[in-house]
Structure formats: structure tokens, C-alpha cells
Amino acid sequence: MSRNGTPYHRLLNSPRWKALRAFKLDCNPFCEDCARKGMIVPAEEVHHIRPVEYERNPDRMALRAFDPGNLAALCRECHRERHRQMRSHSPRENAERAKRDAEEFWKKFG
Numbered sequence: 001m002s003r004n005g006t007p008y009h010r011l012l013n014s015p016r017w018k019a020l021r022a023f024k025l026d027c028n029p030f031c032e033d034c035a036r037k038g039m040i041v042p043a044e045e046v047h048h049i050r051p052v053e054y055e056r057n058p059d060r061m062a063l064r065a066f067d068p069g070n071l072a073a074l075c076r077e078c079h080r081e082r083h084r085q086m087r088s089h090s091p092r093e094n095a096e097r098a099k100r101d102a103e104e105f106w107k108k109f110g
């Protein structure tokens with residue numbers, strides 16, 4: 001399946017998402033993360049706080065995608081930063097899982 005054909009990308013191309021995204025930026029024209037640091041920066045992108053792209057059930061994906069409470073208006077830089085932080089979760093989780101697996105191994109065979 002091509003990247004543009006995934007349910008997530010179809011969702012992002014839907015008129016419903018484009019309308020909600022425009023509405024969110026109308027309501028929150030300034031970056032929410034920058035505002036917390038006392039800076040006024042125009043918001044350019046709308047971020048899903050609970051990630052939508054990992055949700056496999058299409059109904060739950062839509063619920064999450066179109067939940068106004070799940071949206072954050074961000075500048076490009078803060079949006080990148082949020083995704084960097086989300087990605088940095090998984091290596092740590094993987095490392096913890098590997099450690100647990102190793103402990104199990106040594107309990108059995110050590």
C-alpha cells in the first residue's frame with residue numbers, strides 16, 4: 001500500500017479534517033507550546049496529542065482524529081519537537097523490554 005493510501009493519510013486529506021484543522025487554527029492562532037514559554041508565535045500546524053496514526057481500528061482512529069480535545073495548535077518547530085519526544089519513547093520502552101527479557105532468560109538458564 002502506498003504511503004498516501006493509508007487510512008491515516010486519507011483521513012488527513014479528508015474535507016472533514018481540513019475543516020476541523022482550519023477551525024482549530026482560527027480558535028488558537030498562536031502556538032500553544034510557545035505560549036506556555038511566554039512567546040507569541042503563529043500556529044501553523046495542528047497536532048494530535050494522543051497519536052492517531054498508530055490506532056488500527058478505523059472508528060477509533062476517526063474518534064481520536066476529530067476530537068477537538070485531542071488537538072494542539074503548534075508552530076512548525078514545536079510540532080517537530082513533540083514528534084521527536086514521542087519517538088524517543090519507543091527506544092526506551094524497547095530497551096526496558098529487552099532488559100526484562102534478559103532477566104527472564106537468566107532466571108531460567110543462568
Ligand SMILES: [Zn+2]
Pocket residue numbers: 031032033034035041074075076077078079
Ligand atoms: Zn511553538
